[in-house]
Amino acid sequence: MAVRSGGFVGKVLRVDLSTGKISTEDTLERYGALLGGAGIGYRVLWDEVPAGTGPFDPANKLIFAAGLLVGTSVPCNGRTTITTIFPTCWPRPLVGSGHMGGHFAAKLKYAGYDALIVEGKADKPVWLMIRDAHVEIRDAGHVWGTGIRRTTLEISQEMGPDCVVAAIGQAGENQAPMGMVVNSVSHSAGGVGGVMGGKNLKAVAVQGSGAVRIAGDMAAWEKLIKFHLSILGGNNQHVVPSFPTPQAEYYNPASRWIGQPGKRWGAAKPPVEITGTLRDPNRIAYRTNSAAYFLGDAAWKYTVRGNGCTACPIRCHTMLKVPSVTTKYGIPDTGQNTCVALMFGRSFFTQLAGQKNSETAIEACMVGMHLADDLGLWSNYGQLQRDLRKLYEGGYLKARLGSKEYASIPWEKYDNADPAFLLDLIPRIANRQGELGEVLSRGTGAIFDHWSIPEAQWAEDHTTTYWKMGHPKHHANEDDGQCGVIINTQYNRDAQCHSHTNFVRNGLPLEVQKKLAAAIWGSPDALDAPGDYTPANVPKARRAKWSLVRKELHDALGVCNWMGPWAASPLQERGYAGDDSLESKFVSLATGQAMDREGLDQAGERIFTLHRALTIRDMGHVDMRAGHDLVPPWVFKDQNGAAPFTKGSIRMDPDDIARAMEYFYEIMGWDKKTGAPGKARYAELGLADVGEALDAAGLTPKAEK
Amino acid sequence: MSEANADDLAQAVLDTVREASAAMRLIAADEILEQLLARGVATQLPTPPEANPCLLLAAILAGLPGIAALNSLSGRPVYHDLALLSRTYARILDRKDATEVLLAEEIRSNSRDYPRPVPVELFEKTPFNLAPETIAAALKTLSCDQEFQDITSLTTAAGAVYLFSTLYLKRGYAVFLAEQEASLAGNP
Ligand code: SF4
Numbered sequence: 027m028a029v030r031s032g033g034f035v036g037k038v039l040r041v042d043l044s045t046g047k048i049s050t051e052d053t054l055e056r057y058g059a060l061l062g063g064a065g066i067g068y069r070v071l072w073d074e075v076p077a078g079t080g081p082f083d084p085a086n087k088l089i090f091a092a093g094l095l096v097g098t099s100v101p102c103n104g105r106t107t108i109t110t111i112f113p114t115c116w117p118r119p120l121v122g123s124g125h126m127g128g129h130f131a132a133k134l135k136y137a138g139y140d141a142l143i144v145e146g147k148a149d150k151p152v153w154l155m156i157r158d159a160h161v162e163i164r165d166a167g168h169v170w171g172t173g174i175r176r177t178t179l180e181i182s183q184e185m186g187p188d189c190v191v192a193a194i195g196q197a198g199e200n201q202a203p204m205g206m207v208v209n210s211v212s213h214s215a216g217g218v219g220g221v222m223g224g225k226n227l228k229a230v231a232v233q234g235s236g237a238v239r240i241a242g243d244m245a246a247w248e249k250l251i252k253f254h255l256s257i258l259g260g261n262n263q264h265v266v267p268s269f270p271t272p273q274a275e276y277y278n279p280a281s282r283w284i285g286q287p288g289k290r291w292g293a294a295k296p297p298v299e300i301t302g303t304l305r306d307p308n309r310i311a312y313r314t315n316s317a318a319y320f321l322g323d324a325a326w327k328y329t330v331r332g333n334g335c336t337a338c339p340i341r342c343h344t345m346l347k348v349p350s351v352t353t354k355y356g357i358p359d360t361g362q363n364t365c366v367a368l369m370f371g372r373s374f375f376t377q378l379a380g381q382k383n384s385e386t387a388i389e390a391c392m393v394g395m396h397l398a399d400d401l402g403l404w405s406n407y408g409q410l411q412r413d414l415r416k417l418y419e420g421g422y423l424k425a426r427l428g429s430k431e432y433a434s435i436p437w438e439k440y441d442n443a444d445p446a447f448l449l450d451l452i453p454r455i456a457n458r459q460g461e462l463g464e465v466l467s468r469g470t471g472a473i474f475d476h477w478s479i480p481e482a483q484w485a486e487d488h489t490t491t492y493w494k495m496g497h498p499k500h501h502a503n504e505d506d507g508q509c510g511v512i513i514n515t516q517y518n519r520d521a522q523c524h525s526h527t528n529f530v531r532n533g534l535p536l537e538v539q540k541k542l543a544a545a546i547w548g549s550p551d552a553l554d555a556p557g558d559y560t561p562a563n564v565p566k567a568r569r570a571k572w573s574l575v576r577k578e579l580h581d582a583l584g585v586c587n588w589m590g591p592w593a594a595s596p597l598q599e600r601g602y603a604g605d606d607s608l609e610s611k612f613v614s615l616a617t618g619q620a621m622d623r624e625g626l627d628q629a630g631e632r633i634f635t636l637h638r639a640l641t642i643r644d645m646g647h648v649d650m651r652a653g654h655d656l657v658p659p660w661v662f663k664d665q666n667g668a669a670p671f672t673k674g675s676i677r678m679d680p681d682d683i684a685r686a687m688e689y690f691y692e693i694m695g696w697d698k699k700t701g702a703p704g705k706a707r708y709a710e711l712g713l714a715d716v717g718e719a720l721d722a723a724g725l726t727p728k729a730e731k
Numbered sequence: 732m733s734e735a736n737a738d739d740l741a742q743a744v745l746d747t748v749r750e751a752s753a754a755m756r757l758i759a760a761d762e763i764l765e766q767l768l769a770r771g772v773a774t775q776l777p778t779p780p781e782a783n784p785c786l787l788l789a790a791i792l793a794g795l796p797g798i799a800a801l802n803s804l805s806g807r808p809v810y811h812d813l814a815l816l817s818r819t820y821a822r823i824l825d826r827k828d829a830t831e832v833l834l835a836e837e838i839r840s841n842s843r844d845y846p847r848p849v850p851v852e853l854f855e856k857t858p859f860n861l862a863p864e865t866i867a868a869a870l871k872t873l874s875c876d877q878e879f880q881d882i883t884s885l886t887t888a889a890g891a892v893y894l895f896s897t898l899y900l901k902r903g904y905a906v907f908l909a910e911q912e913a914s915l916a917g918n919p
Contacts, residue, residue: 269856269857269858270819270820270823270858271817271820271858272752272755272815272816272817272820273815273817274817274819274820275817275818275819276819277819278845278847279849279850279853279912280912280915286857288857319916320916320919365919366919369917369919373917379917380889380913380914380916380917382916501918504911504918505918531915535844535845536845536846537844555846556908556911557904557907557908557911558904673901673903673904673907674901674903674904674906674907674908675907
């Protein structure tokens with residue numbers, strides 16, 4: 027891509043906290059082929075962070091990267107990817123990334139930077155001020171030890187209006203692997219807070235007065251934006267509403283498109299009644315209410331509004347006002363979040379975990395959100411909560427925790443599903459206090475290490491949803507058979523991929539989904555109905571590759587993979603097709619240089635393959651198939667003893683999964699025996715130097731030599 | 732009738748159906764005729780006993796793009812504009828005064844087309860807006876009716892009740908799908 031390309035703003039900011047040196051480098055020269063997001067992050071780690079570097083070593087780096095489309099008017103474009111040696115990856119830390127929404131990424135670009143590389147370690151607590159070209163490392167002594175809210179407020183007052191603050195709380199300061207960084211008090215990225223703490227970096231605050239240039243034709247750009255809005259559904263690109271409506275042929279009670287005329291944001295001042303037509307592009311924000319979806323209709327009356335990321339009309343961060351929590355628990359009555367973070371508190375309690383329309387569950391969520399987002403504690407996609415439940419209910423804690431500490435924990439509150447229990451537990455973990463707090467602050471792997479609990483006790487138990495390497499499944503066989511399994515084998519943390527699940531859960535009838543599948547992946551057999559799985563085949567492996575590549579691509583473009591790809595749409599006149607080339611059309615217009623779908627997908631594949639290369643390099647062996655791409659035993663079991671491929675079972679067959687992996691490796695152009703790319707494959711993807719280095723280290727498949 | 736008159740009439744018919752659909756009403760040919768006559772539009776249509784004007788209107792309606800006919804419960808065809816009133820919604824409107832049929836057919840179409848069982852609460856919400864007692868009574872009636880023996884229910888481990896049709900879903904799979912659906916909010 028030429029230097030005058032639009033989309034990119036042109037510079038990467040580098041801050042060395044050890045020396046105080048602040049410098050910039052040209053984005054396109056070094057990172058152009060990797061677009062942004064984790065693409066930049068992986069490249070920096072590959073080039074500059076040697077194998078064996080620990081997450082808290084000053085030699086580890088943190089790469090905050092926006093994406094090529096961030097800061098434009100493309101819907102859902104506000105994602106920041108933070109790449110580093112990921113501290114909760116077990117038994118050894120490997121490359122990983124955390125992701126946050128909000129407006130941090132856009133501000134970074136408006137300030138003139140496509141990414142920020144933080145290296146070294148400050149000798150005292152500092153925060154980083156970025157105001158366009160003015161970048162300064164400032165003393166953070168006055169906010170060190172305070173929570174994220176206070177820090178955000180203090181720094182905002184110092185910097186003035188219109189800044190975005192991404193800060194860590196006590197968990198990060200204490201270098202808890204489970205620490206997270208949070209921008210704008212609720213948009214969080216897990217696992218990287220402790221790495222910031224290890225660098226004595228309390229916060230990064232950004233103000234930017236620039237803009238992102240669109241190099242292509244503006245009329246075509248505007249037209250494409252309008253088209254994109256027309257194919258949006260509700261959150262997770264659920265393209266049919268959850269209720270029958272005159273404007274839609276289909277509906278799905280499980281859809282996240284739950285807003286409809288007659289519903290109210292009851293805690294708004296004054297309350298807002300949803301009116302008008304559902305298809306109106308100016309009313310898309312009414313479709314999603316994460317609180318009402320996850321917590322039940324009772325949450326409508328507590329809803330203030332939807333909040334969200336740059337240019338996103340979905341607004342999946344629901345803001346709630348629940349007055350009772352102030353008097354009962356002494357916390358603010360207003361909080362906001364989405365998804366797992368919204369349910370942070372409720373999920374600790376077995377009695378409340380799946381509860382809808384329960385006032386106690388709603389209060390637990392408010393308490394959990396308040397504490398987690400202030401102390402900066404991550405849930406590891408809900409694994410923290412499942413771990414606590416298994417440890418307590420399985421008797422592990424009683425047997426292993428010292429009796430004094432065990433007695434100091436208010437278990438009676440836990441037994442009674444009293445949200446006040448969280449006021450004790452969450453600070454314990456964030457402050458790494460006592461044995462329980464210390465172990466849970468390090469993530470699931472620490473449970474195995476510290477208490478000598480075999481990993482198998484988690485991996486064999488479906489209820490833990492534990493997958494591998496200290497992390498849980500993220501939309502696996504329960505949603506998407508072999509495709510979900512393949513995706514979950516690939517990362518060093520939970521997969522965080524939604525490309526596949528957004529499609530299978532989109533709410534369209536199976537027959538329509540299969541038609542769309544045939545058009546995109548070459549066969550209607552590229553997907554099955556959930557729990558009605560047929561044997562592995564090449565189209566499913568093709569869809570798994572597409573899902574992974576688009577996930578990396580979305581991170582690199584800075585668009586939300588909780589919404590994209592837009593393979594389906596609510597539009598009957600399009601046969602419910604979305605547009606599989608949408609990303610490449612936007613990239614072409616933004617940069618001013620034509621890029622087709624295949625070309626852009628190849629860039630996504632390049633990024634994904636670089637992740638593979640880093641994993642191989644840092645694991646020090648090439649046999650990914652045996653040593654990395656693992657599937658937990660629970661996947662091959664059925665609670666009722668049903669055989670694989672029984673209708674109504676998600677049980678997979680080991681031989682079939684082995685075949686699925688082979689199809690996948692083949693489609694990736696990787697060695698089937700080891701699941702590793704060869705030198706030639708790296709070269710084909712523009713990663714010749716990477717392939718050569720791995721080859722020289724004996725980390726490419728032998729068959730090739 | 733001249734070509735121009737025929738075009739005017741077709742446009743008037745289209746407008747009448749659209750108006751009804753926008754007001755969420757299904758409309759039959761005789762109602763269309765009545766409205767046209769009241770507006771002085773259909774004066775050139777032949778009248779009985781020479782011809783049945785409703786048949787003529789039906790022929791016009793059949794040629795109008797985007798206009799669908801539904802064989803209503805009353806036994807006569809009713810019309811709607813698909814852009815304003817989907818087939819699914821039209822079916823629901825048509826059956827709204829026949830609770831048992833409404834429930835049974837909605838449960839069947841969900842089991843057949845998606846396929847999936849539906850939570851019983853679906854019928855408490857818009858656009859059904861049925862009281863729990865009404866739903867319970869209707870389900871009881873269905874269970875006694877030979878014609879609806881396929882309509883049945885299941886209860887998930889967490890106590891949620893789902894409805895499905897055994898014509899299209901086997902119980903084991905319906906249970907799986909219901910458990911799956913009930914778990915989605917915990918599997919984000
Ligand atoms: S869907 Fe939610 S997470 Fe994604 S961009 Fe929109 S507001 Fe942000």
